[in-house]
Amino acid sequence: xxxxxxxxxxxxxxxxxxxxxxxxxxxxxxxxxxxQMTATIQGDxxxxxxxxxxxxxxxxxxxxxxxxxxxxxQRARQVVFKERK
Numbered sequence: 001x002x003x004x005x006x007x008x009x010x011x012x013x014x015x016x017x018x019x020x021x022x023x024x025x026x027x028x029x030x031x032x033x034x035x036q037m038t039a040t041i042q043g044d045x046x047x048x049x050x051x052x053x054x055x056x057x058x059x060x061x062x063x064x065x066x067x068x069x070x071x072x073x074q075r076a077r078q079v080v081f082k083e084r085k
Contacts, residue, residue, distance in 0.1 A: 005082075006081050006083060007079055007080070007081060008062075008065075008081060009062075009079075009080040010077050010078070010080070011077065011080070012075060012076075012078075013068065013075070013078055017068070017076070017078075018075075018076060020033045021070060021076055055085055058084055058085070059083075064084070065080055065081045065082075065083070065084040066079065066080050067079050067081070
């Protein structure tokens with residue numbers, strides 16, 4: 001599948017998103033605009049089942065298939081992919 005064939009939608013970013021993107025590019029070391037979660041798993045862990053579960057979430061929610069593209073563009077865009085793992 002070509003990259004452009006995997007694009008479902010393209011949106012302009014909102015003014016708030018544009019400001020957040022600007023500040024995250026200005027200071028790449030900041031963690032002000034993202035939240036990271038970690039978890040410790042004890043006992044048996046079924047990696048294939050976990051991957052299947054995550055891929056189902058990604059399939060169901062556009063926000064998890066969205067990337068922000070800004071390089072070589074006049075204005076940043078949100079690109080929603082049809083499929084993403």
